[in-house]
Amino acid sequence: MxxxxxxxxxxxxxxxxxxxxxxxxxxxxxxxxxNVKGLTYGVLVCSTITKGSxxxxxxxxxxxxxxxxAVISHLNCPKILGYPAEPAKAPIKxxxxxxxxxxxxxxxxxIADTFERAQHAASLVKVDYNEEKHITSxxxxxxGAVAPHDDAExxxxxxxxWATAPVKVEQEYIQPSEVHNPxxxxxxxxxxxxxxxxxxxxxxxxxxxxxxxxxxxFGIPVENVQVHSKFVGGAFGGALQVWQHEVAAIIGAKVVKxxxxxxxxxxxxxxxxxxxxxxxQKIGIGATTDGKLVGINHQAIGQTSTYEDFxxxxxxxxxxxxxxxxxxxxxxxLSLDVGxxxxxxxxxxxxxxxxxxxxxxxxxxxxxxxPIELRLKNYAETDPESGKPFxxxxxxxAYKMGAESIGWHNxxxxxxxxxxxxxxxxxxxxxxxxxxDREPATVKAIMLADGTLIVQTAVSDIGPxxxxxxxxxxxxxxxxPVEKIRFDLGDSALxxxxxxxxxxxxxxxxxxxxxxxxxxxxKFQQLIGNGGADKPDYAQVLKQHNLPKxxxxxxxxxxxxxxxYAMYSWSVHFVTVLVNPLTGVVKLxxxxxxxxxxxxxxxxxxxxxxxxxxxxxxxMALTEETVIDxxxxxxxxxxxADYHVPVNADIPQIEALFVNKPxxxxxxxxxxxxxxxxxxxxxxxxxxxxxxxxxxxVRELPITPDKLVDWGVVS
Numbered sequence: 108m109x110x111x112x113x114x115x116x117x118x119x120x121x122x123x124x125x126x127x128x129x130x131x132x133x134x135x136x137x138x139x140x141x142n143v144k145g146l147t148y149g150v151l152v153c154s155t156i157t158k159g160s161x162x163x164x165x166x167x168x169x170x171x172x173x174x175x176x177a178v179i180s181h182l183n184c185p186k187i188l189g190y191p192a193e194p195a196k197a198p199i200k201x202x203x204x205x206x207x208x209x210x211x212x213x214x215x216x217x218i219a220d221t222f223e224r225a226q227h228a229a230s231l232v233k234v235d236y237n238e239e240k241h242i243t244s245x246x247x248x249x250x251g252a253v254a255p256h257d258d259a260e261x262x263x264x265x266x267x268x269w270a271t272a273p274v275k276v277e278q279e280y281i282q283p284s285e286v287h288n289p290x291x292x293x294x295x296x297x298x299x300x301x302x303x304x305x306x307x308x309x310x311x312x313x314x315x316x317x318x319x320x321x322x323x324x325f326g327i328p329v330e331n332v333q334v335h336s337k338f339v340g341g342a343f344g345g346a347l348q349v350w351q352h353e354v355a356a357i358i359g360a361k362v363v364k365x366x367x368x369x370x371x372x373x374x375x376x377x378x379x380x381x382x383x384x385x386x387x388q389k390i391g392i393g394a395t396t397d398g399k400l401v402g403i404n405h406q407a408i409g410q411t412s413t414y415e416d417f418x419x420x421x422x423x424x425x426x427x428x429x430x431x432x433x434x435x436x437x438x439x440x441l442s443l444d445v446g447x448x449x450x451x452x453x454x455x456x457x458x459x460x461x462x463x464x465x466x467x468x469x470x471x472x473x474x475x476x477x478p479i480e481l482r483l484k485n486y487a488e489t490d491p492e493s494g495k496p497f498x499x500x501x502x503x504x505a506y507k508m509g510a511e512s513i514g515w516h517n518x519x520x521x522x523x524x525x526x527x528x529x530x531x532x533x534x535x536x537x538x539x540x541x542x543x544d545r546e547p548a549t550v551k552a553i554m555l556a557d558g559t560l561i562v563q564t565a566v567s568d569i570g571p572x573x574x575x576x577x578x579x580x581x582x583x584x585x586x587x588p589v590e591k592i593r594f595d596l597g598d599s600a601l602x603x604x605x606x607x608x609x610x611x612x613x614x615x616x617x618x619x620x621x622x623x624x625x626x627x628x629x630k631f632q633q634l635i636g637n638g639g640a641d642k643p644d645y646a647q648v649l650k651q652h653n654l655p656k657x658x659x660x661x662x663x664x665x666x667x668x669x670x671x672y673a674m675y676s677w678s679v680h681f682v683t684v685l686v687n688p689l690t691g692v693v694k695l696x697x698x699x700x701x702x703x704x705x706x707x708x709x710x711x712x713x714x715x716x717x718x719x720x721x722x723x724x725x726x727m728a729l730t731e732e733t734v735i736d737x738x739x740x741x742x743x744x745x746x747x748a749d750y751h752v753p754v755n756a757d758i759p760q761i762e763a764l765f766v767n768k769p770x771x772x773x774x775x776x777x778x779x780x781x782x783x784x785x786x787x788x789x790x791x792x793x794x795x796x797x798x799x800x801x802x803x804x805v806r807e808l809p810i811t812p813d814k815l816v817d818w819g820v821v822s
Contacts, residue, residue: 148224148225151371152229158208159236166180175219198349199351201213209412248443260438261423266402266433270393279389280462282461284732285727287343288373292371292376305360309353311567312608315606316606317334318333343452350380378742381448384411384417386407386458389406397484402434405425406436409439409448419454421456427492445740453784461727464795465791467481468798505702512701513699522801523802532683533684539788543614543773544609544611544615545615545664547603547605548615549564556650561595564602565596566597567597581624631645672773676780680698680721682698682795701766702781705776720782721785724786726752
C-alpha cells in the first residue's frame with residue numbers, strides 16, 4: 108500500500124488553509140447567511156415545563172401580529188409521511204402530539220416576513236400545560252439504570268480479580284454534562300421547489316446523511332432532496348443528525364409556500380442539539396506490588412432521554428488501553444426527563460479515560476511508582492480485547508517525546524513538593540485512544556484543459572481543514588501546485604462521502620482522493636503511451652488529444668485489513684498546573700500533547716486540531732458543567748455568561764507533537780484520525796496534575812476552587 112510519491116519531501120507541508128482567506132474576509136457563507144428569494148423567518152416557542160402535556164394554545168394575538176404568515180403546532184401541522192414508521196424509541200416528532208418530554212421541548216413555531224416580527228409574535232403565544240412529576244437527577248436515580256443492548260457488558264477472565272489483588276483502588280468518578288457550543292449557531296434555510304422536491308442550506312456534518320434523513324421523514328425520493336453545507340462554523344457531533352428545528356423549518360416552508368430560515372438561539376443550543384451525557388463511573392483496579400495490573404472493573408451509567416436511548420460506552424476504554432488479563436466493563440443508561448444527548452468529540456473514551464486514567468494515577472501513588480513507569484509496565488503490545496496485532500502503535504515514542512517536552516524529570520512523587528512563584532506546582536499525565544476507521548468514500552477527479560484539477564466529494568468540513576488535506580494529497584499525488592487545484596465539497600449532489608465525525612475523514616476521503624488522482628494519472632499515461640514522461644504536462648496532453656477534460660470517479664473503502672488488525676490512534680497528554688494555596692484557583696502552566704496518528708498530511712491544520720482538542724479538554728477539566736435545577740428540570744446556565752468555556756486567559760503554552768510514523772495497514776496514506784485523541788485523556792491529565800500539586804483528588808469535574816479549599820492550606 109506504500110507509494111513513493113507520498114514519501115518524498117512534501118512541498119505542501121507548510122501550506123495554509125485553502126479556505127482561510129474566504130473565512131477571514133467573510134466571503135465564506137454559512138447556513139444562516141443564505142438569503143433566497145421570498146425568504147421568511149421562523150421562531151420556536153418552547154415548553155416551560157419539563158413533563159406533561161399541552162392543555163391549550165392561544166395563538167390569536169400572534170396570528171394577528173404584523174407580518175405573521177403562520178403559527179404551527181400539533182393542532183394544525185400537516186401530516187408527515189415518515190412519522191408513523193418511526194420506532195417507539197426515536198428522536199422527537201415535532202408538532203406531532205400534545206406530549207411534553209423535557210424543558211425546552213418545541214411546541215409551536217411562528218413564521219413571519221422578518222425575524223424581528225417573528226420574535227415578537229412568538230412572545231405573544233400563550234400555552235397552558237397539564238404538568239406531571241418529572242425526574243432529571245441522575246445521581247438520585249442510579250438504581251434505575253438499564254443495559255441498552257446485549258453487548259453492554261464485557262468480561263475477560265475473572266471480573267472480580269482486581270478485588271483480591273495486593274494493591275487496589277476503588278473509586279467513583281463523575282463527568283458532568285457538556286454542551287455543544289461552536290461559534291456558529293445551528294441554522295437552516297428550507298425551500299420547497301415542488302411538492303416532492305426540496306433544497307436546504309443547513310448546518311450539518313454530513314450532507315448525504317441529512318439528505319437521506321429528510322427524504323425518509325417527508326416520504327420523498329432521495330434524489331429530490333438537495334443539501335448544501337459548504338462551510339460549517341464548528342461542530343463537535345451536534346450536527347450529526349437531523350434535529351427538530353430542521354424538520355420544523357421544512358414543515359414551515361411547506362405551509363407558507365415560501366422559504367423559511369430558522370436559527371437557534373444560544374440558549375436553544377443547550378436543549379435542542381444534544382450534549383455529552385452526565386455520566387457516573389465506578390472503577391476497581393488491582394495490581395501486584397511491582398505494578399503489574401491484575402484486574403480492572405469499570406462500570407458506567409450515563410443519562411439519556413425517555414424517548415430515545417443514547418449510549419456511548421465510556422467503560423469500553425478499560426478493555427483496550429492496558430495489558431490486563433482480567434477485565435469487566437458495564438455500560439448502562441438511565442432514562443430521564445431531559446433532551447437526548449448525542450455524540451460529542453471523543454464520545455465514550457473522553458469520559459471513560461477521565462475515570463480510568465485518574466484511577467491509574469491513584470494506583471501509582473499507592474505503589475509509589477512513577478505514573479509513566481506504571482503505564483509502560485502495562486503496555487499492550489497486542490489488542491487485549493481482540494488479541495489482534497495493532498495496525499500500528501508507537502505510544503512508547505509518544506510517552507518519551509512528551510516527557511522530554513514537559514520536563515517530567517523535574518516532577519516529584521510527593522504531592523505538594525514543588526512551588527513556582529508562590530503557587531503549588533504539579534505534573535500530570537494521561538493516555539488516550541480512539542478507533543481508527545476507514546469509511547467508504549467516492550471522489551471524482553477532473554483535469555481541465557487549462558491544467559486545473561477539480562476534486563469533488565460530498566464531505567462536509569466542520570473546521571479541521573478537510574479541503575486543505577484533500578488539496579495537499581492531490582498536489583503531491585499529481586505533482587502539480589496547490590494553486591491549480593479546486594476542491595468541491597458540502598453538496599449532496601457530489602459523490603458519496605461519510606459524515607465528518609469519528610476521526611475518519613482523512614483516512615476515508617483522503618484515501619479516495621489519493622486513489623482517484625492515481626487513477627487519473629493512469630488514464631493520462633494511457634493517452635501518452637509507454638514512452639511518455641513520468642510527470643507529464645497535463646494541459647499539453649489534453650490539447651494534443653483535443654480533449655476539453657479528463658475525469659475519473661473512484662470508490663474507496665476498507666479491505667481485508669479490518670479483520671487482521673486492531674486499529675487505533677493514540678495520544679498522551681502532559682500538563683503542569685499551578686494552584687493558588689490560598690484560593691484554590693487552578694492555572695495551566697504548560698501543556699504538551701503527543702499524537703500517534705500515523706502520517707501527518709497537513710502539519711498546520713494538524714497542530715490546530717491538537718490545540719483545539721486540548722482546549723476542549725481544559726474546559727472539561729476546569730470550567731464546563733451544565734447545571735439543572737431539579738425542582739423545575741430546567742437548565743440554569745444556558746448562556747456563555749454562566750456556562751464557562753476556556754478563554755484566552757485560561758490557555759497556557761500548548762505544544763503539539765507528532766510521532767508521524769505512517770500506518771499503511773489502514774490506508775494508502777498511512778494517516779489516522781486525530782480529532783478525538785486531541786481531547787481524550789486531557790481532563791485526567793489536568794486532574795492528575797492538580798493532585799500532584801495539592802494532594803487533593805477531585806473525582807467530579809469540573810475542578811473548581813471550592814473543591815480544593817478543604818485540603819488544610821485553606822481553613
